[in-house]
Amino acid sequence: MNLPFAAVEARAPGKIILAGEHAVVYGRPALAVPVFGVQARVRVTPAPQAWVHAPAVHLDAALADLPAMHPLRQAVERTWAALATRPRPVRVHIASTIPVAAGLGSGAAVTVAIVRALAAFAGRVLPPEQVNALAYAVEKLHHGTPSGIDNTVITYGRPLVYRKGAGWELLQVARPVPLVIADTGHPAPTRDMVAGVRTRWQAARDRYEALFDAIAEAVAAARHALAVGDLPALGRALRANQRLLQAIGVSSPALDTLVDAALATGAYGAKLSGAGGGGNMLAVTPPEGQAAVAQALRAAGATRVIVTTLPPTEAA
Numbered sequence: 001m002n003l004p005f006a007a008v009e010a011r012a013p014g015k016i017i018l019a020g021e022h023a024v025v026y027g028r029p030a031l032a033v034p035v036f037g038v039q040a041r042v043r044v045t046p047a048p049q050a051w052v053h054a055p056a057v058h059l060d061a062a063l064a065d066l067p068a069m070h071p072l073r074q075a076v077e078r079t080w081a082a083l084a085t086r087p088r089p090v091r092v093h094i095a096s097t098i099p100v101a102a103g104l105g106s107g108a109a110v111t112v113a114i115v116r117a118l119a120a121f122a123g124r125v126l127p128p129e130q131v132n133a134l135a136y137a138v139e140k141l142h143h144g145t146p147s148g149i150d151n152t153v154i155t156y157g158r159p160l161v162y163r164k165g166a167g168w169e170l171l172q173v174a175r176p177v178p179l180v181i182a183d184t185g186h187p188a189p190t191r192d193m194v195a196g197v198r199t200r201w202q203a204a205r206d207r208y209e210a211l212f213d214a215i216a217e218a219v220a221a222a223r224h225a226l227a228v229g230d231l232p233a234l235g236r237a238l239r240a241n242q243r244l245l246q247a248i249g250v251s252s253p254a255l256d257t258l259v260d261a262a263l264a265t266g267a268y269g270a271k272l273s274g275a276g277g278g279g280n281m282l283a284v285t286p287p288e289g290q291a292a293v294a295q296a297l298r299a300a301g302a303t304r305v306i307v308t309t310l311p312p313t314e315a316a
């Protein structure tokens with residue numbers, strides 16, 4: 001039991017986008033799932049002054065010394081405001097195993113964990129809609145024009161179909177989906193990648209709108225394949241999505257190398273995941289093929305490989 005103003009801890013998972021990134025910023029649907037194998041953990045303890053300690057980003061500072069719009073400072077201040085409480089000073093200790101700037105939602109997960117930990121510290125539980133709204137507000141500081149998919153999948157911790165402005169639906173998954181997630185080791189700065197797509201969209205709107213529509217078709221095909229448990233069809237949809245991500249200029253030689261290595265080792269489909277430019281890719285494999293694909297990705301230069309399986313959703 002958490003007593004008010006005792007030390008508390010809260011966690012939030014990472015996330016991976018199965019299909020539809022970037023187009024989701026322009027109102028098309030996208031599919032995302034939580035990744036529980038990595039997580040952000042936030043511990044809040046009473047302290048002589050408000051303090052933030054985030055060793056992964058070499059930060060150890062008084063909250064008041066951070067720039068006013070720093071996302072961590074904003075996460076703390078906005079949460080206290082939402083709780084309408086005047087707390088005693090706390091030390092916020094952030095320990096995340098989610099790689100930073102890798103397309104796995106580290107920023108959103110840290111915010112969600114901060115919001116939940118501060119609420120618990122005050123002896124409260126905020127409803128998920130409010131946690132999500134706070135995390136979205138902080139995402140805007142990280143990324144400029146986020147769609148809201150990262151904070152939503154991380155807050156609710158469910159596989160979902162997300163559409164900006166229309167909320168989310170549970171993604172139906174008929175049978176286990178073997179996944180291999182591999183990191184290029186190159187940073188994927190979401191803000192820059194999203195801004196680059198916007199610049200190219202502004203210069204060629206018709207072409208980019210058509211590409212976003214084609215991504216929406218790949219998303220619909222992937223969604224149907226998941227709902228009926230057709231892994232080869234899911235793979236085809238992901239391959240189509242990857243070609244379209246290349247066309248909007250967000251893949252990279254390192255991502256293409258990993259995608260090719262996965263396909264050459266029998267993956268049904270493979271694509272970059274998240275903002276691109278670096279960060280992670282994912283492959284859908286036959287159930288018996290995960291280990292070989294993981295091995296091939298390491299041999300092709302992946303700096304970190306996560307082997308996981310998306311579980312089926314319960315029948316409604």
Ligand code: MEV
Nearest residue numbers: 021022146147148274275
């Ligand atoms: C980043 O995880 C996904 C993007 O579509 C950006 C966004 O949706 O905010 C690239």
